[in-house]
Amino acid sequence: MTSAPKHFIDLDVIDKVILREILDLGVDLKKSDPSNRDNLPLVGKTLAMMFEKPSTRTRVSFEVGMRQLGGEVVVLPQSETQFGHGETMADTARVLSRFVDVIMLRTDDPQKLADLAEYATVPVINGLTDQSHPCQLMADVMTFEQHRGPIAGRTVAYTGDGNNVVNSFVHAASQFDFSLRLACPDSLRPDPAILRWAVEAGADVTVTDDPMEAVDQADCVVTDTWVSMHNKEDDRVHTLTPYRVTVDVMRHAKKGARFMHGLPAHRGDEVVDEVMDGPWSVVWDEAENRLHAQKGILQWCLS
Numbered sequence: 001m002t003s004a005p006k007h008f009i010d011l012d013v014i015d016k017v018i019l020r021e022i023l024d025l026g027v028d029l030k031k032s033d034p035s036n037r038d039n040l041p042l043v044g045k046t047l048a049m050m051f052e053k054p055s056t057r058t059r060v061s062f063e064v065g066m067r068q069l070g071g072e073v074v075v076l077p078q079s080e081t082q083f084g085h086g087e088t089m090a091d092t093a094r095v096l097s098r099f100v101d102v103i104m105l106r107t108d109d110p111q112k113l114a115d116l117a118e119y120a121t122v123p124v125i126n127g128l129t130d131q132s133h134p135c136q137l138m139a140d141v142m143t144f145e146q147h148r149g150p151i152a153g154r155t156v157a158y159t160g161d162g163n164n165v166v167n168s169f170v171h172a173a174s175q176f177d178f179s180l181r182l183a184c185p186d187s188l189r190p191d192p193a194i195l196r197w198a199v200e201a202g203a204d205v206t207v208t209d210d211p212m213e214a215v216d217q218a219d220c221v222v223t224d225t226w227v228s229m230h231n232k233e234d235d236r237v238h239t240l241t242p243y244r245v246t247v248d249v250m251r252h253a254k255k256g257a258r259f260m261h262g263l264p265a266h267r268g269d270e271v272v273d274e275v276m277d278g279p280w281s282v283v284w285d286e287a288e289n290r291l292h293a294q295k296g297i298l299q300w301c302l303s
């Protein structure tokens with residue numbers, strides 16, 4: 001009998017003990033020397049990466065990570081394949097499952113990811129949808145712990161647009177037991193459904209429209225782009241201007257607080273250069289940790 005594939009779709013649907021195991025695995029893999037090619041765990045395995053949207057970090061970190069673990073990679077941009085041109089996700093899932101051992105999808109609609117996972121007989125990984133970005137959060141938790149120690153019981157503040165990254169932050173706050181203070185304008189608050197989920201899950205998540213209130217005593221301040229790939233620019237930039245992470249904002253956080261941003265950053269919009277390049281910033285470690293966290297995810301999916 002074949003067992004169900006181990007999908008990595010969202011942080012709320014994976015047991016918190018398993019999420020911690022995946023993260024620990026990523027931290028262990030980070031210590032290994034990638035030039036040592038002995039006993040690699042994913043020799044003979046192939047990852048297919050499907051992109052309906054652009055990517056730098058997700059594409060490179062998954063590709064390099066898979067190769068470091070001994071595996072192979074096939075990259076499928078939407079413009080060069082059939083999946084964006086009439087073939088259903090279900091049929092794409094059935095076909096790719098005959099060729100590869102694991103599939104990563106970056107898409108707009110979470111339903112497409114759900115369809116892929118339902119019909120694939122191999123694990124499926126969420127490489128970002130309009131609703132969530134769980135791989136980013138695994139790297140973010142890893143980065144917090146690298147710099148500030150265990151995240152459980154600590155406080156993370158996010159100021160800006162209540163977007164897909166925020167949704168995964170809410171899931172992470174519950175699963176990794178940290179407090180999350182969100183500062184978002186009324187018109188750009190997170191989806192009410194995710195906030196209801198947080199209440200039902202007993203997560204310590206609060207929302208305010210005051211960035212200084214959110215960052216007060218925070219161990220880490222986070223932001224993300226004001227105009228996500230699925231947004232139109234409209235008047236967001238004007239609405240979000242009071243939510244910019246400035247030196248003043250960082251000085252309101254706890255002494256020793258770090259600044260994180262999953263990138264790409266729009267310097268001068270959501271964050272100023274003095275913070276991106278300043279003593280608080282751990283954004284380059286955070287980008288690097290995408291590699292290590294995703295190696296943990298790949299190895300778990302294929303174990």
Ligand code: CP
Nearest residue numbers: 055056057058262263
């Ligand atoms: N943070 C992130 O996912 O970056 P990319 O869009 O470059 O993959």
Ligand code: NVA
Nearest residue numbers: 163165224228229263
């Ligand atoms: N919120 C951003 C994240 C990019 C990695 C977007 O969806 O465009």
